Amino acid sequence: MGRAIVITSGKGGVGKTTATANLGTALAQLGYSVVLMDADIGLRNLDVVMGLENRIVFHLVDVVRGKCTLQKALIKDRRMDNLWLLPASQTDDKDAVTPDDMKRLVLELKNTHDFVLIDCPAGIEQGFKNAIAGADEAVVVATPEVSSIRDADRVVGLLAAADVPARLIVNRISQHLVKRGDMLSQADVIEILALEMLGAIPLDDQIVATTNKGIPAVLEGKSMAARELSRIAMRLAGYEVENAQPVGWFTRIGRALGLAATPA
């Protein structure tokens, strides 16, 4: 039985979809069988970020309505054999499915895959309720901005009320802005949200470039953001990975002597 993880944030535009695509791809790179599920019905994006939009024939709402089987709607990734996408419909709205539908769907996917990553729409309305219905755990994405943190805080409260344990990713953090005192640090974010931290993704131009190309950054490059996303994926899978602090020579020597990532 696999794990269903919903990626959510409350506020829009903080990087949920990009995080979902990259974490899913990174988990697939680790050898797990992964399904990415786009729960943003009516405003689907995950297919674009994955570069799979022209392969969509059936989608999530078709499956719920019994127009096709779940297997038929799943799109296999171009690059990896163990990564799949269940696209959302672009024409229906959030009321087209119910939380019960989602629960059933997620359960079926969990039976055949190790991870089901659910890309949650922005907001806390029906779409949010649908997206978290089948989830075993949640990853909350927040950027170091007051508005994003406020929304994330609200979402964490709602997740707690629904008994979904949550962990945190801080996205688009810029160390030099933090140093200058112009940006909240990840410590500030954690202090307010009081959540376990999965990682802090640095602000990175390459993410923009790869996202527009439809290639998850973790496949492409060695960018800072891509490496942090890979580390977060490993943490999700249960590995203990040390933080990407700016490291001195002594630490590097330590790492070379075998203090690298070890399974939990």
Next chain:
Amino acid sequence: MSSSNALEFDDADPVPELVEETCADASMLDPEHVARISAALGDPVRPAALLRGTARGLEIVLDGRAGVDAIAAALNERLAEAPGFFRGSDVRVRVEDGPLAAGCLARLDEIASRFDLRVIELGAARNDSAPHEAVPSDNLAAGSAPSPAPEATPETVERGSDRVYAGSAAIPEGVTLTSEPYEAIVVDREVSPPANSNDDTSLDKLLVAPAAAAALDTLARANTELIDLEAEIEAQPEKTRVVVGPIRSGVILDHRGHVIVFGDVNPGAEVRAEGNIIVLGRLRGTAHAGIGREVGFILALRLEPQQLRIGRMVARAGDKDAASSEPEIARILSDSITVERYQGRLPRDLAASI
């Protein structure tokens, strides 16, 4: 329609005369007369039971004129539509055109326990069209029968006597309203048990207090069934509520006694208490202490609130206030909310408010 924050709804005032008429009759406490007037107000096809989400949580509105079975059936039906959704919720029960028929409370209890609901308040319906005005303290102080003064809403029809007493105990004589009253909070809330009357807030205790003598008289003439309902609710003494934080954005924590929070109160969250509020963490949201009273304090290890309210006073954080680095206490000093360093002991005038 119903909202705890009546402040936003003050301008709606369509039928004030009707309301006052009802209230004038209420002072005579003639239930039949009240029922007749309510019927004359007319809303013939109202369901026997209604579920309503309000800013303060779930509210059940019962039609006092309906039979026990009709109410139970309607309530069952509504709750059964989404049984999981309501599970574990706190509900407030309002009775419109009460009193309820005999035996209704037992059914209500049974239904509540079946759906895992907790009834935290029970009372007569309030009419949102009633004028929300701050209650002048001298109107309440005497403990006389309710006057058809502006504070009289339909709520006072049945709860009037109780309200008079509670009010007179809660607002000390001689306390005058300040020039910046936080209107409607007092009016909008349920009857406040006097938090300074030692520890027991049960109705029995209330009635023994000497100031209640006049109220007792009025109460005796009120509908006995309703008193039973209230006694049952009031019999659960709630003095202090201890909560483990963080209290997150969007959450409203509302309690009739004191509140102690272990952890932070985040921006966008609100803690309301009729007693005092102590936050063993950062207070970054809004805190309202001493609701229905004019005394109380808010104490926090780090006091960085969006807004502080005590009784009817409001204070807003300054735009350039530095973050606090030590425990601070907010209280009312000479008609404004004052924040000062907490020196490890309660200022003398506040000790009485515990």
